[in-house]
Amino acid sequence: MKTMRVYITGMTCAACSSRIEKGLQRLEGVEQVSVNLATAQSVIQYDPTKLTPATVFKRIDQLGYGVEEGLTNPKKANEAEIRSYRNRFLLALLLSIPLLWAMLAHLPGFSFVWVPALLQSFYLQWGLASVLLFYVGYPFYYGAFQALKQRTANMDVLVVLSTTVAYFYSHYLMFRSDSSNQHIHLYFDTIAMIITVILLGKLLESIAKGKALKDLSELHDHRIRLIRVMHRKAEEWIPADKLRVGDIVVIQAGEWISADGIIESGCAEVDESLLTGEGLPILKSTNEYAYSGTRCLNGILHIKATCETHESRLSRMIAMVEEAQTNKPAIARKVDRVAAMFVPFMIACALITYAAWYFSSADDSSELAIRYALTVMLIACPCALGLATPVSILVATALSAKKGILFKHGNSLETLHRVNRILFDKTGTLTEGKPRLKTIQSPRHPSSYLLRMAAAVEKYSSHPLAHAITEAAQQQRLLIPEASGLLEIPGGGMKGIVEGKLVHVGHSAWIQSEGILLKGSLPINTAVENTGNVLYLSLERQAAGGFIFSDQLRDDASATVRQLREYAKVWMVTGDQLEPARVVAEQVGIEVVHSQCSPENKALMVSELRQEGHIVAFVGDGINDAAALAAADVGIAMGGGANIAMQTGDIVLSRSQITGVLDAIELSKRTMRNIKQNLTFALVYNSVAVPFAAMGYLDPRIACLGMAASSVIVVTNALRLQRNPIRSGS
Known part of the structure; x- marks a missing residue:
């Protein structure tokens, strides 16, 4: 199996990400697909003997979305999205001003506002609304068409239905008014309000997502684009993707190290704080390892590359963070199933609202039926529901990466705060090894x-x-x-x-x-x-x-274990003899000690605890811990340990600090609380707003404001995780 990571453009709500997942899963050879709305990324596992990347790209294009392969800085895609929404919003605002000015003539309490006669012309309003709807609003039509072609519905369908009905109903009223010499209120200003406010909401949402991507973008910024290498006794610059194993990379004082490898010659102090958290520089010399993402403070180093750029320690760290952001926890998949039914349900609610008002005894029942059916479609917001989980996970995983805690799966972030048994290996975990x-x-x-x-x-x-x-x-x-x-x-x-x-x-x-x-x-x-x-x-x-x-x-072992006992029972499970295990256990405050355990016994003990209904986290670093790490609900691997342990673990503590276990649990707890707050808000908002709209208490203009504001509120709440950074022992 191979794994491919791509960036997808054109998604507007949770129904879009769900539609892409379903569309790709129908392809023969696709094993697993996960699409993240907040980061616009998709991770696809596929069988290369049955499927090629070109087929995947073609399928995404057929679904109506753009695609870009590779590990690129998400900040660039976000900046392009912001530019697009900003330009469309400014154009919509410019075209909407005359329509909204003319609207004041129909609002009670604004009769003192002078409105030029030209702006009250039905034909001018018709022309401006036509440009707004079919030019500025074209992407909404395109998205709706692609969704309906796949027999699904998304936010674009709601916007297109509401604006198109308002447009043609106003078109009908306009020509009927010309023949009957009646002066009536048209809905061209409502179209202007809908499109302008939705674009403003999307712009604010994109800006907020950019802030959420800030921590991940900082990691990307440390990836070097050009590398200086020795070639035929002369230095030359090559693109990073051209670096090959065995190339000699030259690093001058003050430069960021651009490759993982062994120092062939030279001596320098290196700042490794990005990878290890160590604040003091470390002296590096011949035959020692150097890593990309660290900085040479003085001296000159000649480094023999031991891997290509995409396999470097920094690239693997970025890949782990993005994989955690893309792999959905169970709660996100439940929300996606609800979101997939949300739009059809809201269309049904709008039809019921229309029928109820149309057959009511109220005056102008046909006009009221149209108005309140539009309001129901506009007030509903699948975006708030779709963003509730992925934005919080996006912020949390990027924030944890800066603390040296790498979540490899969203499920581990969801599960960790519920663990009630934490099992520690001794050597290399509680001790320095x-x-x-x-x-x-x-x-x-x-x-x-x-x-x-x-x-x-x-x-x-x-x-x-x-x-x-x-x-x-x-x-x-x-x-x-x-x-x-x-x-x-x-x-x-x-x-x-x-x-x-x-x-x-x-x-x-x-x-x-x-x-x-x-x-x-x-x-x-x-x-x-x-x-x-x-x-x-x-x-x-x-x-x-x-x-x-x-x-x-380890210096922080005793304090960490003492605080972890507030969350769960802490055991030691080690292959060492009883006497040294007992001594260490007494020092850190662990009462239950299992010594002389083989790798099979460690895994068996974890499995038995899970069968008893406990949620188990195992913390280890060695090859002999790999089976237990895989068997646990959450496997936590020390970053300085064996590669197989880091590959098997669900969480990697890249700085090998045991306080990372405590920080990870605290972040898991805060993130899930934040997700539940977002979901509660999204559900309460829709549950309250839709009935109010159906009963005629809301105007369509207020409805589109509410729709845009709900998405922005959800993203802003997720950003609170950044403003309260995790602290060891918090």
Whole structure:
């Protein structure tokens, strides 16, 4: 299966996005389709052996919409949309002024306003209304035609029906008045009001969506368009999409790094705050990784690209955010089903209103029937219903990305705030996953001497505990001697000759298998030894000392777990031995500990909790956590962990800060509350406004104002998420 992301133009309401989904799902080879109205994006999973992108594009075009493939900055599409609505609105306003001026002559209380005789001419009003309806309003007709062609209805159908009925009814009254010498009120000014106000509402809605896209656009802005590479010993600039694996990218001081790769030469301080949240610059030098989206503060770097631009860490982050915005949670799909029936239902309500007033005993019943049927169609707003969910998710996912929390699916955003069991892995999750030398115990030798001798052989090993010894020696600025005759025993240790002495460094079982007596020689208790975090050193086959290691607890682990216990019960599920697991659990305040769990046992435990009716979140970082992450209702992967864990998790904490779990839950809670507020407003608005319109309490002009305002209110409410940013421990 392949995944394709496209931008779609021409959508006006939830019925449009629903129609595109249904139309594409009918194509053979399409596995899954999701269309987001707020971002105008669609993610399509398809079988490339049965379907080509060209077929998908053709189908979208047949449905009456424009399409653009690729990962482009949504800000550009939004700016183009704003320009289009602004130009149409200004033209509509210019043509509407004479019609609205003439309308004042018919309003009680405005008789003092002078209205030129020319503006009261039926033929001038007819001409202006014709330009407004068939030129400025042409996109409404086009959208309605495409919708009806697919046997569906959207907001365009409501607008076209109401304005067309008003136009031809006024046309009929105008010529009947000429023959009967009667002076009557026409509805050309109503057409002007409808089109102008709806375009103003769409313009304000687009501007508000632009503000909602602000955070996502900032991520796009950090994607470099041109890259400087070394080619035949000379520097040249190439488009970003031409970058290939193995190219040498040149980065000068002050420039944004434009490719992911390994530093071939150079040394510089790099600002990685966009990706990691680390405020202080990090010194980067040869053989270390550098990432696009970070900034070289000083020095010059030559970076060998390890992936193409679309596979970079920054591009993957953007793709995760956009996928979360496009993949709809369950609540959004329910709303879409309601929205698909909304327009036909409102047309039926308008017909019933027309019939009720037409057969009533009121004077001018035919005119009242037309007026109030128009009002019913105008007051109804499927846009407010359709925007209620996607705009809130758009704001929330972009905001969370800036905090280093990447939601991969909308469902995880919907589910997370309801979890009542949170399971943590230990190593790399609650702890840093990097052992550090804690103490050195020896009855006879100085600690610095033992550290020098051990580092001499361990610097040639890639084992994590060996790295911890070497790092400790370097931090103490010890002079590490050379070693010869080196031999590494997998699972055992290292031995070699240092300063003429035979040195063994390793686990107790291997040391004793070499004929070296440990029991009673060193003051290390059994409990510490059972943790597996002890290495022994012998000199000339005599026990000399022991190195005790600890996996450093994350600074924010205790405070985070304490606050998470207010939301759910917190457990530790780890593959480590009981003793080190129990020590860490006591430090952070976790009461339930499951140790020595295999990957299968972790996944089984998650499944059993779900079968009992619990909503489970699992937080992990390693390959052994992948199955549990996939089995949980919400899998949360630490960004510094294994790739398979990040691929399996529903949420990725790119900054590897455990406070991200707390922030994600808080954001999930606030977002769902915001969505419910939007849906409640949209439903209450339509439930109250439509009966009022049908009973004759509203004028068509007021109705179109209400229709435009309801969409703007929904988007503005979603923007409140931006004004109250998430804070760790909030």
